[in-house]
Amino acid sequence: MGDIFSLVAEQAKGCGAEREFSLAAHTTMGIGGNAPLCLRPQSVGAAVNAVRVLQKYGVPYIALGAGANVLASDKGFCGAVISTDKLSAVTAEEDIVYAESGVRMARLLRVLAESGLGGFAFMAGIPASVGGAVYMNAGTARGHFGDGVLSVTAIDEKGVLREFSKEECAFEYKHTAFTGKGQLILSARLAAKYCCRARALEDIREVLAERERLPKGKSMGCVFKNPEGISAGALIERAGMKGAREGGAFISERHANFIINGGNATAGDVRALIERVKSAVLKSSGVLLTEEIEYIGDD
Numbered sequence: 001m002g003d004i005f006s007l008v009a010e011q012a013k014g015c016g017a018e019r020e021f022s023l024a025a026h027t028t029m030g031i032g033g034n035a036p037l038c039l040r041p042q043s044v045g046a047a048v049n050a051v052r053v054l055q056k057y058g059v060p061y062i063a064l065g066a067g068a069n070v071l072a073s074d075k076g077f078c079g080a081v082i083s084t085d086k087l088s089a090v091t092a093e094e095d096i097v098y099a100e101s102g103v104r105m106a107r108l109l110r111v112l113a114e115s116g117l118g119g120f121a122f123m124a125g126i127p128a129s130v131g132g133a134v135y136m137n138a139g140t141a142r143g144h145f146g147d148g149v150l151s152v153t154a155i156d157e158k159g160v161l162r163e164f165s166k167e168e169c170a171f172e173y174k175h176t177a178f179t180g181k182g183q184l185i186l187s188a189r190l191a192a193k194y195c196c197r198a199r200a201l202e203d204i205r206e207v208l209a210e211r212e213r214l215p216k217g218k219s220m221g222c223v224f225k226n227p228e229g230i231s232a233g234a235l236i237e238r239a240g241m242k243g244a245r246e247g248g249a250f251i252s253e254r255h256a257n258f259i260i261n262g263g264n265a266t267a268g269d270v271r272a273l274i275e276r277v278k279s280a281v282l283k284s285s286g287v288l289l290t291e292e293i294e295y296i297g298d299d
Helices: 004-011 044-056 105-114 130-136 197-211 232-238 267-285
Strands: 015-022 034-041 061-064 070-072 080-083 090-093 096-100 149-155 161-165 184-191 218-222 249-251 258-261 294-296
Touching: 004 015, 004 034, 004 044, 015 044, 034 044, 044 080, 044 149, 044 184, 070 267, 090 105, 096 105, 105 130, 105 197, 130 184, 232 267, 249 267, 258 267
Parallel strands: 034 080, 061 080, 070 294
Antiparallel strands: 015 034, 090 096, 096 184, 149 161, 149 184, 218 258, 249 258
C-alpha cells in the first residue's frame, strides 16, 4: 500500500499514530508480528473519523483493547490497528454508568465502588476493557458482562455511528451481535446496583481471591468455551492433554483450559496445540470444542 498509511495518519485527526506497531507487545499472550500503523483516537469523534478515513482508502482495520483473549498472527497484520486505550471516560449518574470502550475492568470496578455502586464484581481480575467485554460478553460462572448492559454505541460496518439496544446486542454465552463483524465498539451504558463502598470493595476482593488459583504467565485466559453441563478444562484433562507442549506453548498443569507462552512460543505453536486438544477431546469424549479466543492478523 506504499505510503498510504502516512496519509491515513495525517487525516485521522485527533488520533495518536504509531508506525510498526507490535502486536506481541500489546497482547496478553505476547505473540504476534507487527502492523504498519496503529491509531489511538482521543475521543469518540476522532474514532468515527478514523474509521471513515480508513474506509476511504480501503485500509483494513482491527480494534484492540486490553489485548486479552486474542491470538495475533506471527505474520502480523497488513492494515491498521485502532487502539481504544485513550477512550477512557467513565461517569456515573445515579445507578446508570457511561463507560467508553477503552476503560479497563479494574478501573471501572474502582469507579463504581467509589460511587457506591456494584453489580459487576464478578468481572474482577479479568484483564479486559469495556469494549472487549461487550464484544464477547465476557464473564464467569458468576455472571456475564452483557447482563448489566443497557445499550452500546458502535460504528457499524458502513461507518455509521449508532446506538444498539440491549436486545440488538444479542448477548449470548461468549458471543454477541458484534462478534466477528468488524464493528468498532465505542461506549456502553450500564445498569449498576446501589451498594455501599465497603461492600463493593469486599465483593471485588472476594472474586480476586478466587482467581488466585488460575495459572500465572502469558496466556489468553480460557481458550475454549465450556460445552453445556461440563467444563472444557475437565474434558481436556480427561483427554490426557494437561501439560502437553507444542514448541514454546504448553497447557497449564493448574488449569487445562489455559495455554501458556513459555517465553518463545509462536502463534503457529499455539494453533497446533489447539488443534491437538480438539482432536484429543473429540476422540476421548465425542465433544468438538469451540474456541472463545479471537484470531487476529493475516492468517
